[in-house]
Amino acid sequence: MDMEQLYEKARKAAEASYSPYSHFRVGAALLCDDGTVFTGTNVENRSFGLTICAERSAVVAAVSAGKRRFVALAIATPDSVDPVGPCGACRQVLSEFMDKDSPVRCGGSSPARLDTSIGVLVPFDSLHELAEKL
Numbered sequence: 001m002d003m004e005q006l007y008e009k010a011r012k013a014a015e016a017s018y019s020p021y022s023h024f025r026v027g028a029a030l031l032c033d034d035g036t037v038f039t040g041t042n043v044e045n046r047s048f049g050l051t052i053c054a055e056r057s058a059v060v061a062a063v064s065a066g067k068r069r070f071v072a073l074a075i076a077t078p079d080s081v082d083p084v085g086p087c088g089a090c091r092q093v094l095s096e097f098m099d100k101d102s103p104v105r106c107g108g109s110s111p112a113r114l115d116t117s118i119g120v121l122v123p124f125d126s127l128h129e130l131a132e133k134l
Helices: 003-016 055-064 088-097 126-133
Strands: 028-030 037-043 068-078 105-106 115-118
Touching: 003 028, 003 037, 003 055, 003 068, 003 105, 003 115, 028 055, 037 055, 055 068, 055 088, 068 088
Parallel strands: 068 105
Antiparallel strands: 028 037, 028 068, 105 115
């Protein structure tokens, strides 16, 4: 599966967003090492701290199904013209399960895409640094 196909799955997932407070829909599509794709969307709560982001929603779905190795991620934010990357909490969770060279594609409503990697999003990831030294 190429990154644009993965992004289209994220865009479709954003349609299910529950975002009555921010009105900012987010969808995520997570590609597992076996080719399985899990999607997630943001689910807001009036107690903002209890909101779950689309990226973590996808991770939870995948881990709940027994998957632990993810090789690519796409994030769609259709209510933003420009691509929006994952928040800090999501970056930390994603780095738990993805190699630093794992690709990430972000896109908004414009045709512009931001292609990056987990290593760029989490540049000083002690988990990966320790693993490299072992």
